[in-house]
Amino acid sequence: MVMSTPSVSAANQSLLGNGSGVVSPSPIPPGGSATTASVNSASEMEHTVSMTLFFVLAVLGLCILVIHLLIKLKLTYLPESIAVVFVGALIGLLLQLIGNWRKEEAFPPMIFFLVILPPIIFESGYNLHKGNFFHNIGSILLFAILGTVISAAVIGAGVYLVGVAGITYQLTLVESFAFGSLISAVDPVATLAIFQAIKVDPILYMLVFGESILNDAVSIVLMTTVIQVKPEDGGLHALGLAVLNFFKTFLCSAGIGTVFALASALLLKWVDLRKTPSLEVGIMLIFSYAPYCLAEGLHMSGIMAILFAGIVMSHYTHRNLSPVTQITVQHTFRTMAFLAETLVFAYLGLAIFSFSHLLQPSLVIWCIALCLLGRAFNIFPLSFCLNYFRQHKITLKNQLIMWFSGLRGAIAFALAIHLDVRGETRQILVTTTLVIVLFTILVLGGSTMPLMKCLERRPAWMQTYYYYNDPAAGSSRSRRRRRRAREKQEVTLSKTQMGAAMDSEQYSEFAESEVELSGGGPGVPGVPVGPGGHKLQGFIRLDLRYLMPFFTRTFTHKEVTEGRRMMTTLTDKWYQEVRSTPAGEGGDPDDEEDDEDIDEEASHAETSLTAAQQ
């Protein structure tokens, strides 16, 4: 991300800048001294861009420190996104007071779509490799595609109708549905932080996790499709064309992403790059970004392509990597996504004071109501339908939580900024989106906890319904285990801590607590089957029998040992590089005195590590 954040604003300058920002070929005078002029004009621009980049980096650094403070002070009820928005707002206010802040200096759309968005979407897909995403693929797709379309349609139609009725500011039909689409992008971060915090049942967790991940991409494709509709073509024809276009884009893009991901899996299966991590990491970076570029180049949806690339790569390619590359890639992706998202939230905060807002209170209120209504029309009917087919039913309580946790976040706001509509309308929509995002995060996010506690003390009829429909809840063992886990783990809404926790066993235990591993066995881990060990079916079966062996490599005993040795070497290296004290806590390091102790400890460590290798 170190390179990408900068280039954001680098191009920011050049893309948004007036004509003078463009590096023009210098005039060619005969003298040698004339070179100076052109150097100066080009370099002057470089200096400005550099300072912008420095500002961006400084803001990011500040946000990181604030987030750390939140974690340190255990202010974990406050989501990080809110803290970052506050930091951004504070900086925006300060700059406003100083008065040299240029208004509307947004990310240029191209940089936003090419640099900021891809890591966020890819990472959310790549994070899937734990848990049982594929087991619930049907339900997830239904919520993500049909659910988002329902939500977009409800909000779009509602906004258009209240406009036509003269109750609020009037949007055109296309604008209404474009806005409906973008505001239907649910933010996986906030939702999942809450879900993890309140320890919902893992299947539900995966349903909403999967939904909220796919949902962003669906929402973006939907918005792009809607904005390209020409209303003069006539209603039904245009609608038909839009639907066709939507599915064509969806399928082709997902196909591109999947093909690239499978190609990367086969490549890393048959070409052994494990001894040269920089080549391996390089290939991973190239294959993660290439589908995005190709899909965009072919007028498809890069977001959809990179999302599917992320999902499939985490499922197959990830298993073919050396341990060092696994760690590097995972942390690099996560950091890039974190920085990109922090940037968007900080910009959201800056926008509160620096953007020239046009607030339409009635529109905002109607939109919030429509958002809730749209999500209700998404969750409840679809859950009702799904419960006919699902073994593991979605209880009413869980439906309520799902409905309530439909927070809006960075993606919706960023899409609103880059929505290409008339000046005044754009301002109104950005302001409306900003308020909705802040409202949902603060009010919905803030009241989820109380709601949960309230539902915990649920009335008898609900209790019965719950136990009747949840086969896992019947087992007293798993109930006990869940309660214990809930007591053990502190509630946290910190995404960063969540990310770190996902690396520990704690999370895996949580994700798999009700889903026993069987069939595949440890040889093909992470591929769960349904509770109760019922027969494998559909994709899971296909995956386990044919796809997994075809796309992932079988490590030989020697290779596993080598991988482990590599890690041991790196741990040793770390140990040798850090200054450590055997007992004293932060005391004055007297090197001479500590020498022997450390020597002893080092040799001890060596012995035990050698033992570990055997």
Place this chain on the structure above:
Amino acid sequence: MVMSTPSVSAANQSLLGNGSGVVSPSPIPPGGSATTASVNSASEMEHTVSMTLFFVLAVLGLCILVIHLLIKLKLTYLPESIAVVFVGALIGLLLQLIGNWRKEEAFPPMIFFLVILPPIIFESGYNLHKGNFFHNIGSILLFAILGTVISAAVIGAGVYLVGVAGITYQLTLVESFAFGSLISAVDPVATLAIFQAIKVDPILYMLVFGESILNDAVSIVLMTTVIQVKPEDGGLHALGLAVLNFFKTFLCSAGIGTVFALASALLLKWVDLRKTPSLEVGIMLIFSYAPYCLAEGLHMSGIMAILFAGIVMSHYTHRNLSPVTQITVQHTFRTMAFLAETLVFAYLGLAIFSFSHLLQPSLVIWCIALCLLGRAFNIFPLSFCLNYFRQHKITLKNQLIMWFSGLRGAIAFALAIHLDVRGETRQILVTTTLVIVLFTILVLGGSTMPLMKCLERRPAWMQTYYYYNDPAAGSSRSRRRRRRAREKQEVTLSKTQMGAAMDSEQYSEFAESEVELSGGGPGVPGVPVGPGGHKLQGFIRLDLRYLMPFFTRTFTHKEVTEGRRMMTTLTDKWYQEVRSTPAGEGGDPDDEEDDEDIDEEASHAETSLTAAQQ
């Protein structure tokens, strides 16, 4: 790098593009349908940029596979840079034959300086944390600063004089010295690959390693200084101004880099981000790039700043990191630098066929001669002077090797492309640089090995001189060890393999084979003292006594254990994710059968890893 490479060409389009490339605010017609037009023009550009990015990624991917093939086929005598140039040339030739390659589509200067160059320079600085750089800081600085200035002056004056004499194409005084400066940038990659391959004595290795790292930055600052000189100010005044400017830029930039690096060390010492790797990695990325932006923004040299940031961060900050972040950061930096450099070399290859060359054979031949002469005036007199002060003398043989290994590489070529001079002269200088780079890599690089073997069978007088001046050579133990190491390790010119090898103990053994650790002890490792354990002096002493304890944190026993546990967890996670077979080599994975074996092995591994923790 996944984000940076793309943005290169993203901005490529926009920066180099004609006026139409700039996203202009769309006209605001009253209808909703009008949005379509502006969407299309902006998105059309995005599609083109995306395809360019895809092309760049595809070329990079191809280069990675070719490099892997080189390593696999043990064609290690062929430097990777040459292979990449060949790939680039082949692609250039193909595109030329197809005929739709737009000529002169160079990296725009701003993107080159803001995105491609920083990771290359930072990484070379960050790689320093092994070995005894600071022990030889005096000699290194002399070679890097004075040596590069000498080389630039000799080449610049020579080129100017042969031009004035009418022997070759005539350059202006400023152009001559600018060219002299840029062609004085020695490529550390090729040089070091050879040095590692032929196992020179470690002090010499570090001398040239340090020199070639600092040398790039000096060369860039020198070129920038020269190009800003106004000859009409009068000779001596201009010269004085240039010298002043050079030192001001050098010191201020280095200061900025150092301050940022020390700040990052203190920050990571006192703020415990070790439990949240994404924050830790984020801080590292921000602090590595911020000095570059600030220095450029303040009209200083970003390259110099980022180089010093890299050196100081590897010396202090690196020791305050958690093991996971150490691995992630190191591999991310290395991969980014690798991709950036591969991109430049591939572009060099593409340029062979796509650039409209202007070859001046006499100029090329003179330049090659002057390069060799310039480096001779750098190495031999300075070594002579240094030998008066050094305990560990630089032998004549080693001086010859140093002189011979002054290859030119990616930096020189990239600087030539971005040299802002008149059209025809630029073409001539790019062509000349291209030929010099290819010549030095192919001829000098190719004949270093034979030269080494020839020097091995050195005449008696040289042998005497060698033993007389090299105290370490006298010890039969170290001589035996060196010979053994030489026999054991295969000769490789592969930079990638070298990078991987640097992580293993093999390299550390090599780097410290003649420099015994003492004084600091394992508590402050990696800080060697001179051979023979003579008294610590100067910076090393200061560093060991005060700086190191001040800027690096003392890990408590618990923290060390935690760091190790973190690594163990990650190793276990890797183990659980890969499909492994206990004995069969790539056989058909029969999961059911393997279950128990793997279980057994896993539990064994767990036991031994637990043992390691105690």
